[in-house]
């Protein structure tokens with residue numbers, strides 16, 4: 305029986321069944337086989353915090369197996385070589401993936417092409433010449449990319465970026481720096497956002513362009529890896545650009561109007577993160593329910609105490625709401641709506657109630673909830689950080705309030 309009366313096409317349900325089998329065969333089995341390498345940071349990362357060559361190769365293997373099995377590119381437009389299933393499938397499949405794999409089987413993040421690391425609708429905006437150069441490798445999962453928008457002085461206010469692309473013959477030279485760029489330490493390409501018309505950029509009237517740049521281009525440097533809480537290494541990095549030469553064919557979208565690509569990319573990120581938060585939170589709720597049924601205190605299973613079960617009921621109410629909001633936002637995007645308000649609400653809500661649900665699951669587990677073995681604290685960390693990535697909770701509320709004040713009060 306399903307709690308959701310929402311119309312999800314049979315092909316998406318069937319796809320999730322197959323995806324579940326794929327995750328067992330190609331993701332979970334690798335985590336079992338390479339347990340020490342993939343679960344102990346001392347082996348996962350090199351001394352400088354970067355994934356070791358062996359880990360990078362395993363990640364590539366998962367991407368390529370997923371591509372071969374048809375899952376990696378299922379939501380990539382058909383004209384780019386994907387199956388064109390759209391955002392509802394993207395949401396449902398990611399939610400299913402995180403709920404199935406939990407935080408331990410982290411290679412799952414490479415089972416479906418992530419909008420910023422692999423092929424997505426963003427590549428509809430690259431030139432034909434760039435497509436013919438990169439598409440085969442990206443679709444097969446051989447190569448990957450990253451999204452260089454945020455800078456040390458430009459986070460929530462991303463349009464305040466100061467990286468510059470200065471005209472150089474018929475092309476440009478890019479100089480500047482980026483921060484928090486996920487996947488950049490292992491990526492083959494980076495979409496770099498840079499000012500191409502500083503006056504327009506200062507006036508907030510365009511003047512920013514996006515370029516597709518190979519990460520081995522002269523002048524492109526991964527300056528340092530940023531280890532996030534609880535990890536000894538990571539996949540976020542600081543990047544420095546020193547006069548990287550780019551040609552006109554490397555432009556993504558329109559000259560001076562590249563910020564639209566950022567908004568477009570981030571909306572896919574918001575759907576992904578709504579699904580990720582919900583999937584991990586449902587995984588944690590199911591774990592808490594199991595534990596509450598078996599853990600004894602004062603001669604009874606703790607599930608007999610309302611002090612234990614009411615918080616779990618609270619989580620169920622909130623996660624059900626988050627689920628409906630996520631499905632709705634994805635469907636609006638598939639209908640061609642920008643769904644700015646609905647997407648902001650869905651992402652902020654899923655991440656906030658998701659983190660609360662995982663926190664409650666930790667509490668249900670007592671001391672056990674903090675162990676690496678159970679993984680709840682890791683799941684909490686993963687979801688909590690998403691209240692900053694792809695738009696903070698405050699920025700999403702700012703966006704919602706703007707829409708409301710403009711008269712978009714439909715709820």
Ligand SMILES: Cc1cc2nc3c(=O)[nH]c(=O)nc-3n(C[C@H](O)[C@H](O)[C@H](O)COP(=O)(O)OP(=O)(O)OC[C@H]3O[C@@H](n4cnc5c(N)ncnc54)[C@H](O)[C@@H]3O)c2cc1C
Nearest residue numbers: 451452453454459460461484485486692693694696698699
């Ligand atoms: C794990 C992770 C991965 C990331 N990956 C990428 C990536 O791949 N590519 C990329 O380009 N970026 C990436 N980012 C960066 C991310 O987009 C920024 O962190 C985010 O936009 C917030 O910017 P900031 O961290 O500079 O915070 P700031 O903008 O400095 O904000 C600090 C605080 O002030 C609040 N604030 C700011 N302005 C307002 C306002 N007007 N009203 C109310 N509150 C406000 C914020 O909500 C926040 O609480 C990543 C971040 C994380 C954490």
